[in-house]
């Protein structure tokens with residue numbers, strides 16, 4: 012039994028240790044010859060600077076009475092029409108070359124880090140759904156009566172678990188991606204789903220096998236067929252038991268998604284690498300990137316914990 | 327049974343003919359077991375542990391396949407590959423020693439599940455039946471309890487109600503009171519006696535000799551996978567069969 016006071020003193024000690032660790036990091040940061048510029052990071056997350064509108068063709072600038080700016084190409088072709096802008100940089104009749112700034116627009120947009128975060132969330136979420144589908148299908152095959160199914164599922168699990176994800180990503184992108192003409196993002200999703208699906212399959216198998224055989228017998232004795240017994244009796248119980256290991260696997264998936272940057276998907280990690288070279292603030296960037304991953308994984312853990320609580324009603 | 331039944335003998339509801347069961351590990355659990363169970367009859371099976379009682383019971387609803395012989399329900403051979411085994415199982419309910427209630431469902435949910443999913447009853451109909459059955463087994467105040475919140479005796483009564491919900495032709499009981507604390511045995515046996523009185527066909531594996539004496543139409547003694555003796559209760563308990571004497575000497 013833990014007394015209340017020992018719990019509070021435990022919390023206090025924890026805070027003290029954390030404060031010491033963080034100040035250690037802080038003073039280490041002060042000691043090295045590094046000037047911190049957290050403010051440089053901001054534009055890479057949300058960019059509030061006005062944006063340049065660039066000419067996409069050589070030509071002549073024309074501004075009509077309504078203020079609409081048109082670049083009329085000198086030698087034919089479609090004109091570039093700019094309807095929305097806040098500051099005009101070119102004047103009526105100006106000679107414009109491709110790549111010139113012709114106008115500016117105010118407002119904000121997401122910087123590369125925010126966009127990278129979005130790509131990471133998107134790729135993880137889509138992969139998670141496919142991984143769960145694959146995991147359930149192959150997990151069921153692992154416990155099926157037919158030997159063929161069991162062998163097939165075991166092969167999938169062993170091949171995927173026995174090779175590095177990085178290698179799988181290359182194989183999916185360069186080989187399967189070429190055969191089926193997949194774009195980067197699809198290839199990334201495919202590799203992550205197939206990889207995570209193998210682990211989910213093992214978790215699902217273990218979950219199903221942890222349900223006492225008497226449950227299947229009771230269900231079958233009531234006249235349910237195998238599929239009905241699985242669906243209404245075994246799986247609901249198995250899923251409850253698989254939630255904690257599944258949570259760990261999903262968190263791994265989010266972290267593993269950083270590997271898709273090797274096939275030039277601009278996820279959070281790749282965005283971080285790009286921003287480092289532009290901002291000259293590597294420490295700030297990587298701390299921020301780590302914090303953002305922590306935010307996503309933490310959010311997922313929290314959601315799964317809530318689900319677990321909800322399912323605990325029958326305990 | 328009455329005289330009328332003796333002269334115009336009805337067809338057996340369940341027939342086991344020369345049933346053999348050899349498990350994959352070579353264990354010969356049933357040796358040429360034959361038994362007829364007539365509609366409305368209560369047959370009690372007793373015998374030492376490991377004698378094949380559970381195995382025999384489980385072959386009757388094909389939870390266990392048989393190695394040779396035949397099992398017939400209403401003259402339909404269960405070993406025939408054309409027989410719809412799910413339909414058969416819905417007609418022969420089973421009550422287990424370990425209750426095997428569905429832990430993620432309430433008492434009501436346990437009783438309603440099969441009627442909803444197998445018989446595709448409407449929710450209102452299934453719920454009405456479930457309420458009636460739970461009331462009948464004395465659990466009118468426990469509709470919404472999860473199994474983890476029920477005592478062993480209550481769980482077993484829910485399990486009986488769950489089997490009855492499929493309106494079975496026969497019920498199989500595998501040591502239904504063996505996992506219960508002594509003070510709860512009575513409440514389950516009372517429900518079973520009530521069912522017997524209402525004419526339910528029952529095959530009961532039990533060590534409750536009082537129940538066998540009081541309720542059974544026939545008592546069967548099994549040992550080493552063999553059906554040794556099959557008698558009315560009076561004749562059974564007066565029998566001087568040496569193997570039965572040895573067993574009764576041990577349990578009584």
Ligand SMILES: Nc1ncnc2c1ncn2[C@@H]1O[C@H](COP(=O)(O)OP(=O)(O)O)[C@@H](O)[C@H]1O
Nearest residue numbers: 349351353355374375376377378379380381382
């Ligand atoms: N699944 C199985 N595989 C192998 N042997 C089994 C299996 N189930 C039961 N047996 C064996 O069959 C015999 C009869 O078991 P059982 O029917 O459970 O006996 P009882 O219910 O009378 O105690 C025992 O010797 C037991 O070890």
Ligand SMILES: [Mg+2]
Nearest residue numbers: 379380381501
């Ligand atoms: Mg037994």
